Amino acid sequence: MNLEVSVEKQLGDFCFASDFSVRCRRVGIFGPSGSGKSTLMHMLAGLLKPDRGFIRLNGETLFDGRSRINRSTENRRIGVVFQHAHLFPHMGVRRNLLYGYKRIPKAQRVIDPDALVEVLDLGPLLSRKVDALSGGERQRVALGRTVLSCPRLVLMDEPLNGLDERLKFQIIPYLKNVFAEFKIPLMFISHSLSEMRLMTDQVFEFANGRIRAQTSAHQLALHRMGTTQEGYTNILELRDPRNQKDLFVYRWGDQDLIVTVGGKEQASMFELSSREITLFKRHPEASSARNILHCRVKKIFDVGNRVAVELDCNGQQLVSQVVGEAVRDLGLEEGGATIAVIKASAFRKLY
Numbered sequence: 001m002n003l004e005v006s007v008e009k010q011l012g013d014f015c016f017a018s019d020f021s022v023r024c025r026r027v028g029i030f031g032p033s034g035s036g037k038s039t040l041m042h043m044l045a046g047l048l049k050p051d052r053g054f055i056r057l058n059g060e061t062l063f064d065g066r067s068r069i070n071r072s073t074e075n076r077r078i079g080v081v082f083q084h085a086h087l088f089p090h091m092g093v094r095r096n097l098l099y100g101y102k103r104i105p106k107a108q109r110v111i112d113p114d115a116l117v118e119v120l121d122l123g124p125l126l127s128r129k130v131d132a133l134s135g136g137e138r139q140r141v142a143l144g145r146t147v148l149s150c151p152r153l154v155l156m157d158e159p160l161n162g163l164d165e166r167l168k169f170q171i172i173p174y175l176k177n178v179f180a181e182f183k184i185p186l187m188f189i190s191h192s193l194s195e196m197r198l199m200t201d202q203v204f205e206f207a208n209g210r211i212r213a214q215t216s217a218h219q220l221a222l223h224r225m226g227t228t229q230e231g232y233t234n235i236l237e238l239r240d241p242r243n244q245k246d247l248f249v250y251r252w253g254d255q256d257l258i259v260t261v262g263g264k265e266q267a268s269m270f271e272l273s274s275r276e277i278t279l280f281k282r283h284p285e286a287s288s289a290r291n292i293l294h295c296r297v298k299k300i301f302d303v304g305n306r307v308a309v310e311l312d313c314n315g316q317q318l319v320s321q322v323v324g325e326a327v328r329d330l331g332l333e334e335g336g337a338t339i340a341v342i343k344a345s346a347f348r349k350l351y
């Protein structure tokens with residue numbers, strides 16, 4: 001996508017004023033409550049008129065204060081998925097899904113409904129009534145309906161907020177598949193760092209209606225690791241599981257990792273807290289931990305009263321969090337070698 005935004009909007013005491021452009025396919029809008037994320041989304045969708053400025057999508061002007069252009073929501077062809085799925089209660093799932101699709105000109109119908117039903121695994125739900133769906137299923141139908149209206153951009157405003165952790169990680173792979181399969185640009189709004197890491201390539205961080213930083217979700221997580229108790233969370237894609245007694249052995253690049261709770265899927269996403277990675281100077285003689293990895297120290301930096309150590313483990317990246325004293329005791333230095341030790345139970349399967 002090529003999205004160019006330069007807008008201002010005064011709402012009571014709150015002033016939104018931002019100027020940015022987006023070229024990647026999956027962009028995140030991150031920021032605390034009240035930072036202006038929804039205000040931006042409403043202006044992009046045509047639900048709120050900016051006081052001044054312009055909005056252009058793929059070279060086409062959607063809003064221009066000077067030339068008094070303000071295209072209607074329908075004419076913008078921007079799909080919106082809100083936190084709570086707004087489905088039509090009097091229609092079944094199938095009619096809800098096809099609602100937008102039937103209302104666009106045939107030439108714009110570039111997405112095949114059957115393909116979408118398959119990617120979102122909606123087949124078993126098609127003949128259901130809307131009130132017979134769970135929260136996660138409703139969100140899948142809402143997303144499917146938006147995607148079938150063949151938008152040029154989809155805005156998702158905290159779409160996973162109302163869901164519990166289990167449902168959230170159930171729905172994320174569907175979301176990722178849809179946007180990858182149909183190549184639809186996505187603007188994903190959230191104040192969850194883990195969602196940002198899983199769903200976006202580039203992130204704009206907002207504070208008080210202004211852009212504070214433009215970065216990647218990984219860098220954002222690194223910068224903020226000192227601000228939370230948990231610190232940084234590593235997210236790993238592990239592949240090709242095999243059973244070893246009651247444990248699972250996964251491939252991580254060209255090495256093995258042993259985890260306690262795995263699955264049958266060929267590829268799965270796991271999280272691993274930076275606090276769960278213990279560093280050693282030499283290979284421990286014996287350890288209850290199942291994973292002992294030879295790593296190179298890429299970078300060492302302070303985060304509050306702790307120290308972050310970025311590691312390269314045979315081409316795979318990890319971040320460990322230790323105290324300053326440990327850095328001195330281990331003689332850790334950038335470019336040097338270290339051993340990372342991780343318990344099998346430290347890995348948490350997301351999906």
Ligand SMILES: Nc1ncnc2c1ncn2[C@@H]1O[C@H](COP(=O)(O)OP(=O)(O)OP(=O)(O)O)[C@@H](O)[C@H]1O
Pocket residue numbers: 011012013014031032033034035036037038039040191
């Ligand atoms: N119509 C309005 N009149 C006055 N102030 C408003 C109006 N709409 C929004 N605001 C204020 O604008 C600010 C930004 O609101 P916005 O909903 O964009 O924040 P947000 O980042 O999406 O927050 P959240 O994460 O809580 O949804 C808030 O301080 C809000 O109170």
